[in-house]
Structures are given as structure tokens and as C-alpha cells.
Amino acid sequence: MSEVLRTDSFFNESLVGLFGPAQIVKSHEASAGKSFLPRVHVVPYGTTEIPKKAPVIESNTADRYTAHGDILLLDGKGNGRVILSQTANSNTVLVTEQCDNLCKFCSQPPKTRDDSILFAFAAQALIAFNSQDFVGITGGEPLLNRALFLQFLDTLKRADCHTPLHLLTNGRAFHDLSFVKEFKDALHNRDLICGIPLYGTNSAIHDDLVGEPGAWSETIDGLINAGNHGLPIEIRVIPTKRNVEQLSSIVKLALESISSISSISIMNLEQEGWAKRHWDELYIPPYQYVKMLEQTLKLQHRYKIPIRLFNYPLCHLPQHLRQYACKSISDWKAIYEEECLSCSLKSDCGGFFVSQKHKWTNPTMRII
Ligand code: SF4
Numbered sequence: 001m002s003e004v005l006r007t008d009s010f011f012n013e014s015l016v017g018l019f020g021p022a023q024i025v026k027s028h029e030a031s032a033g034k035s036f037l038p039r040v041h042v043v044p045y046g047t048t049e050i051p052k053k054a055p056v057i058e059s060n061t062a063d064r065y066t067a068h069g070d071i072l073l074l075d076g077k078g079n080g081r082v083i084l085s086q087t088a089n090s091n092t093v094l095v096t097e098q099c100d101n102l103c104k105f106c107s108q109p110p111k112t113r114d115d116s117i118l119f120a121f122a123a124q125a126l127i128a129f130n131s132q133d134f135v136g137i138t139g140g141e142p143l144l145n146r147a148l149f150l151q152f153l154d155t156l157k158r159a160d161c162h163t164p165l166h167l168l169t170n171g172r173a174f175h176d177l178s179f180v181k182e183f184k185d186a187l188h189n190r191d192l193i194c195g196i197p198l199y200g201t202n203s204a205i206h207d208d209l210v211g212e213p214g215a216w217s218e219t220i221d222g223l224i225n226a227g228n229h230g231l232p233i234e235i236r237v238i239p240t241k242r243n244v245e246q247l248s249s250i251v252k253l254a255l256e257s258i259s260s261i262s263s264i265s266i267m268n269l270e271q272e273g274w275a276k277r278h279w280d281e282l283y284i285p286p287y288q289y290v291k292m293l294e295q296t297l298k299l300q301h302r303y304k305i306p307i308r309l310f311n312y313p314l315c316h317l318p319q320h321l322r323q324y325a326c327k328s329i330s331d332w333k334a335i336y337e338e339e340c341l342s343c344s345l346k347s348d349c350g351g352f353f354v355s356q357k358h359k360w361t362n363p364t365m366r367i368i
Contacts, residue, residue: 004354005089006331008082010062010072014055015040019076020117021083021125025051026068037128040080042066071125082332084129089331091129092136093122095152099141101170102211105238105275105282110140119145119152127159134164134193143173146182153186164191166234171196172215174222174231184229193262194226197236201249205242227259235264240282244289248296255303266296268311272355286316293317297324314349322348329353 023035024042041056044063050056057080071084084091095118099110126135143149156163171194174180198219200206206216227233235254239247251264269275269283286293293309300307309317310328317325327350336351343349 003335004332005334005351006085006087007061007065008085008332010057010059010080010082011078012055012057012059012062012080013078014057015074015080016078017076018055018074020074021121021128022072022074022080023128024066024068024070024072024082026063026066035128037071037124040072040074069129071129073121073125084125084131084135089327090136091131091133092138092330093125094138094140095119095122095142095149096140096144098144099139099170100144100172100212101141101215103274104209104211104278105240105269105273107270107272107275108140109273115140116145116148119148123152123155123159126156126163127161129163130161131163134166134191136166136168138168141170141172142167143169146173146179150182150186153183153188153190157186157188157190162190164193166193166195168195170210170215170219171222171226172218174226175218177225180222180225180229180231184231193232193234195234195236195265196223196226197238198223198250198254199237199240200243201246201253205246209240209242223254223258227261230260232262233258233260235261236267237264238267238269239284239289239292240269241284242282244284244292247289247292248299251296251299251307255299255305261305264300264305264307265310266293266307268309268316270311270353270355272353276355286312287318290318290321293321297321311350311353313352314345315343326350 018038022038022040025039026042041051042062043050043056043058045058045060047058050058066082067086070082070086072080073083074080083093097108097111097115102110196219198206199209200216203216207213223233237247237250243250254261254264268286271279275282297307307324309321309325312325314322314325329350333354334351335354336346340346340351
């Protein structure tokens with residue numbers, strides 16, 4: 001055990017020199033449909049009828065974890081990563097690595113280089129994949145380059161791609177009312193949910209955690225503006241040592257002052273990226289704030305808005321709170337430890353982040 005649930009990255013010599021999105025073709029289905037993207041054939045090892053036209057990935061692992069029509073992103077050096085998968089538990093595309101926040105627990109620390117081509121890759125990938133299910137749009141900060149994001153939405157519309165989107169944004173761009181209006185117009189009735197993190201009831205804690213003075217104020221304004229324009233909002237809160245005492249107050253503030261909230265997500269910290277560096281300063285084990293979780297989860301009954309727990313192994317929660325936990329860890333970074341094999345809760349449990357493998361802060365706790 002201790003392997004991710006879905007292997008998503010592959011190397012193959014035949015991919016060297018290919019850059020950007022490509023669509024997977026399974027040999028026996030090669031005649032089915034056409035794609036405007038370059039095609040990559042995936043066949044099991046030892047296949048006798050290997051398509052003559054390269055590129056071909058001959059691999060049992062790649063064959064097992066991919067489906068006809070999945071989208072690979074190629075780096076030109078022979079590496080491919082499946083970014084849109086029909087068998088994944090969720091799909092997300094990265095549109096930029098740039099960000100105007102510098103969160104202490106950022107799992108994917110931002111870069112400053114021009115990466116606007118990622119928007120083009122994301123649009124091509126979404127159009128070719130054409131999912132009817134929600135696909136996540138993530139960064140960096142996807143709304144940092146507002147014009148590019150509007151162009152991205154326009155490209156999808158012109159290609160008749162109606163894929164519903166879950167946009168993970170810090171919400172700061174929405175403090176500009178005129179942008180909110182442009183954004184709303186550019187949606188053209190597309191289903192879109194904004195996942196927006198709020199880490200404090202005031203600027204001191206939030207701004208410290210996101211590493212940017214003034215961020216809280218812009219995020220709050222952005223949340224109010226987005227809500228008032230009817231954009232569905234998922235509020236995200238990560239409990240840390242810095243803000244855990246405010247957890248229920250943050251959720252209450254959001255529920256009482258922001259319109260159009262569709263759900264609240266309480267998210268367990270991931271030990272990845274900059275969070276590793278700040279782990280001791282920030283991480284607090286769930287058993288130390290059970291009372292606060294109880295108090296926060298009770299709010300959903302008063303406000304009739306669902307509050308869910310993300311990224312919590314079920315054995316890290318007391319029994320009465322497990323009903324609120326989601327199997328939320330993406331399958332390409334989710335693992336179960338050896339102890340999970342005999343666990344009676346495994347089928348309902350999302351397991352651990354692979355980055356937390358064997359870490360002393362996250363042992364399994366035996367469930368009978
Ligand atoms: S032992 Fe493993 S499967 Fe069971 S609750 Fe804990 S993490 Fe989940």
C-alpha cells in the first residue's frame with residue numbers, strides 16, 4: 001500500500017519534443033472520434049498491433065490508469081501528466097503559477113515567470129475533454145490577469161464548451177465592481193462556483209497567513225461584490241494554530257454578511273510546499289480543536305448552508321463528526337497506509353495526502 005490511488009505521470013521517449021496538451025487514444029478505439037489535439041496512443045506492454053504512427057506509450061501502468069479521450073500535458077522532455085481523466089475522482093487544470101498572495105501554507109508556491117500559455121493549454125484541454133462534470137480552475141491566482149481570464153471564458157464559449165467550472169481564487173479581483181460585472185457577463189450562464197478562502201475575522205490574522213497586507217480587505221469586498229451579483233461561493237477555511245480560535249466566528253461572519261454562499265469547507269492543512277517550512281508554526285492536530293469543529297458545524301443547521309470537512313482521515317475525527325467529512329483528496333495524491341487495509345471505515349475515508357506519508361504528525365488511529 002502507500003501508493004497513490006491513481007498514477008498520473010508517465011515518461012516515454014516517443015513524447016520527447018512534444019509540448020502542451022495531447023489526447024490519449026486507446027489502440028482498439030483509435031478510429032473513434034477525432035481530436036484537434038496531438039494524439040498519444042497508449043497500449044499495454046507487449047501489444048503486437050502497435051500503431052505505426054508515434055507517439056506510443058507502451059506501458060501496463062499507463063494503460064491501467066488512462067482512458068480513451070483523457071488529456072495529457074506534455075513538457076517536451078518526454079514527461080506527460082494526465083490533467084483531465086475520465087476515471088479521476090476530480091479534475092483540475094492549472095492556468096497560472098503567479099499569485100498576488102504568498103500564503104504561508106501554499107502547497108504550490110508561486111513563480112514570477114510569464115506563463116500565460118497555460119491559459120491556452122487549459123482552454124484547449126477543456127474543449128477537447130468536454131466534460132459535463134465540474135472541472136477545477138486553479139493557480140497561482142487565476143484572476144491575477146483579469147483580461148486573460150475573460151478571454152479564456154470567451155474561448156470556451158466560442159468553442160461551445162459548456163463544462164461547469166469550480167474556480168479557486170483568493171477573491172481579491174472581485175473587489176473591483178466593474179470586473180465583477182464583466183466576469184458575470186462573460187459566464188453566459190455557465191455553471192461556475194467560486195472557491196474563496198477566508199482565514200480570519202480581521203485583517204491581522206488573514207493578512208499574516210496570506211503574506212499580503214490589505215488582502216483581507218480586498219477579499220471581503222470581493223466576497224460581498226461576488227455574492228451580491230449572484231456568483232455561487234464556497235468559503236474555504238484552513239484551521240491553523242493562528243486562526244483556530246476564530247473558526248466559528250469566520251464561518252459566522254461569512255454566513256451573516258455575504259450573499260450567495262453555497263457551502264463552507266473546513267480544510268485540513270496539507271504538508272506540501274511552503275506548509276512544510278511553517279508546519280510547526282501552523283499545524284494543529286484535529287483532536288485539539290474538536291470543540292471548535294462542533295461549534296462551527298452546528299452553524300449549518302441555523303443558516304441552512306452545508307459545512308463540510310475536507311482532507312480529514314476519518315480516524316482523526318471523533319465518531320459524531322465523521323458524517324461531515326468528504327473523500328476530498330485527489331486520487332493522484334491520496335494514499336492509504338498499511339493500517340488502513342483492515343480498517344472498517346476505509347470505503348468512506350479519503351485517506352492521507354501522499355506528502356504526509358509516514359509522517360509522525362499523521363499516524364493512523366486504529367478503528368475497530
Ligand atoms: S485507518 Fe486509514 S482508512 Fe481507516 S480511518 Fe484512518 S486513514 Fe481512514
